Amino acid sequence: MSASAKTLLLHPVLGSNPIGLQILGICSALAVTVNMNVALVMCVALTTVTAFSNLFVSLIRNIIPNNVRIIIQMTIIASLVIVVDQILRAFLPEISKQLSVFVGLIITNCIVMGRAEAFAMSNPPLASLLDGIGNGLGYSLVLLLVGTIRELFGSGTWFGLPVLPLADDGGFYVPNGLLLLPPSAFFIIGCLIWLLRSVKADQQEHSEFVIAPHSQATSHTH
Amino acid sequence: MSNTTDSLRNIVFVTAGVCLLCALFVSSASIALRDKQIENAKLEQQRNVLSVLGITSKNAQTVREQFATLYAQVVDLQTGEYANNITASEANVKAQLRNSEQFIQLTHTQDIAGIKKREQYATVYLLRKDGELHKIVLPIRGYGLWSTLYGYIALEKDLNTIAGVSFYQHAETPGLGGEVDNQKWKQQWVGKHIYNKQEQVAFRLVKGGVIGVDAYGVDALSGASLTSRGVESLIQFWFGNDGFGPFLQHLKQIS
Numbered sequence: 001m002s003a004s005a006k007t008l009l010l011h012p013v014l015g016s017n018p019i020g021l022q023i024l025g026i027c028s029a030l031a032v033t034v035n036m037n038v039a040l041v042m043c044v045a046l047t048t049v050t051a052f053s054n055l056f057v058s059l060i061r062n063i064i065p066n067n068v069r070i071i072i073q074m075t076i077i078a079s080l081v082i083v084v085d086q087i088l089r090a091f092l093p094e095i096s097k098q099l100s101v102f103v104g105l106i107i108t109n110c111i112v113m114g115r116a117e118a119f120a121m122s123n124p125p126l127a128s129l130l131d132g133i134g135n136g137l138g139y140s141l142v143l144l145l146v147g148t149i150r151e152l153f154g155s156g157t158w159f160g161l162p163v164l165p166l167a168d169d170g171g172f173y174v175p176n177g178l179l180l181l182p183p184s185a186f187f188i189i190g191c192l193i194w195l196l197r198s199v200k201a202d203q204q205e206h207s208e209f210v211i212a213p214h215s216q217a218t219s220h221t222h
Numbered sequence: 223m224s225n226t227t228d229s230l231r232n233i234v235f236v237t238a239g240v241c242l243l244c245a246l247f248v249s250s251a252s253i254a255l256r257d258k259q260i261e262n263a264k265l266e267q268q269r270n271v272l273s274v275l276g277i278t279s280k281n282a283q284t285v286r287e288q289f290a291t292l293y294a295q296v297v298d299l300q301t302g303e304y305a306n307n308i309t310a311s312e313a314n315v316k317a318q319l320r321n322s323e324q325f326i327q328l329t330h331t332q333d334i335a336g337i338k339k340r341e342q343y344a345t346v347y348l349l350r351k352d353g354e355l356h357k358i359v360l361p362i363r364g365y366g367l368w369s370t371l372y373g374y375i376a377l378e379k380d381l382n383t384i385a386g387v388s389f390y391q392h393a394e395t396p397g398l399g400g401e402v403d404n405q406k407w408k409q410q411w412v413g414k415h416i417y418n419k420q421e422q423v424a425f426r427l428v429k430g431g432v433i434g435v436d437a438y439g440v441d442a443l444s445g446a447s448l449t450s451r452g453v454e455s456l457i458q459f460w461f462g463n464d465g466f467g468p469f470l471q472h473l474k475q476i477s
Binding site for chain 1: 227228229232233236237240241244245247248251252255258259262265266280
């Protein structure tokens with residue numbers, strides 16, 4: 001794998017994480033991370049859609065008319081999402097029901113549209129495909145981390161398999177109900193962003209201005 | 223570059239091309255996957271019927287085997303008798319409700335459950351043990367607050383005691399009306415009676431909770447008066463004269 005292909009795939013995982021740095025795609029991260037099975041399927045779905053939408057947009061980037069380009073990107077993304085939804089309903093009906101509207105909402109996920117517009121419109125197909133996969137991987141990392149924390153401490157299981165014995169079943173662990181509610185994902189993502197920016201100081205946003213100390217209105221003799 | 227890409231000819235050509243290709247892509251996928259999806263829907267329905275009988279396996283093979291032990295019978299709701307010349311697939315409710323000859327339009331006083339139309343044929347499921355009727359599953363539906371609740375109810379062989387209930391489809395408010403899915407609440411239904419000694423539908427949802435021992439009541443849902451009322455009404459309808467009332471009377475006579 002060439003150095004640039006590796007960069008395209010791995011840079012969005014930690015160096016430019018779509019959720020961690022670009023702060024995109026948060027909504028689905030809140031809703032589908034209650035358990036790992038659902039989160040994993042969502043990750044695969046989003047990575048597939050982002051990768052292929054990047055590829056297809058990139059393939060026709062030179063002939064897309066400028067004034068309808070957003071709509072054309074939308075059409076491509078929407079078609080991909082519909083097909084992914086249909087595939088899930090055919091082969092994973094239980095999980096598809098739990099994901100309900102969130103698969104359809106991939107269309108509105110900023111990551112997909114963002115990469116199509118920011119990268120695929122001005123880069124060759126293979127690079128775009130890799131960039132799509134890379135961003136999908138970055139998104140997946142965050143989702144799986146949040147999902148692990150929420151499922152482990154919210155239900156005592158991981159991928160449905162019992163890890164912490166629940167007090168109700170005679171064990172010691174009393175599950176934290178807050179982690180089963182969406183706001184908990186918000187807090188966890190916030191902490192992850194904090195952690196990421198502590199480790200990678202270059203991702204910290206610096207204030208564009210610093211407030212000066214109070215000054216008295218004086219006549220300018222000093 | 224921008225001259226040719228923004229020309230009218232190019233816009234029309236690219237837009238039409240993208241739409242055509244996307245449409246082809248989506249429709250081929252849809253058609254290729256349709257059979258599998260229909261099969262999933264069927265399995266889902268079988269699972270729903272089995273769930274009110276207390277069989278909760280998710281395994282496809284087990285579901286198919288268990289479902290095969292049930293007898294699906296088509297019932298003529300008007301006469302209350304078995305309609306032996308109609309197959310289960312012909313008794314599809316949605317298809318009947320579209321065919322003006324196969325449903326009756328309910329009058330305002332009849333339409334307690336808010337379903338507007340009632341089909342002519344319904345499919346019921348009998349579980350037999352040692353050649354005798356053991357339990358029976360009836361499909362029920364009625365309007366709650368935001369949506370029509372679709373479910374199944376299972377009765378014991380006395381055709382009065384509830385063996386199980388489940389609403390497999392609804393769009394009631396999660397946490398309020400959505401608590402129709404609460405296992406503990408559904409468990410309250412088991413063992414309750416529908417009809418009282420005067421053969422009237424006495425089953426109801428009690429606001430504020432059931433006090434003491436009540437053979438005909440379960441708790442109403444907290445914060446969900448209209449959904450609770452809807453559930454009570456749909457039970458009244460489907461066990462009344464416009465629902466399965468005639469059929470259950472007929473069944474009592476022949477067993």
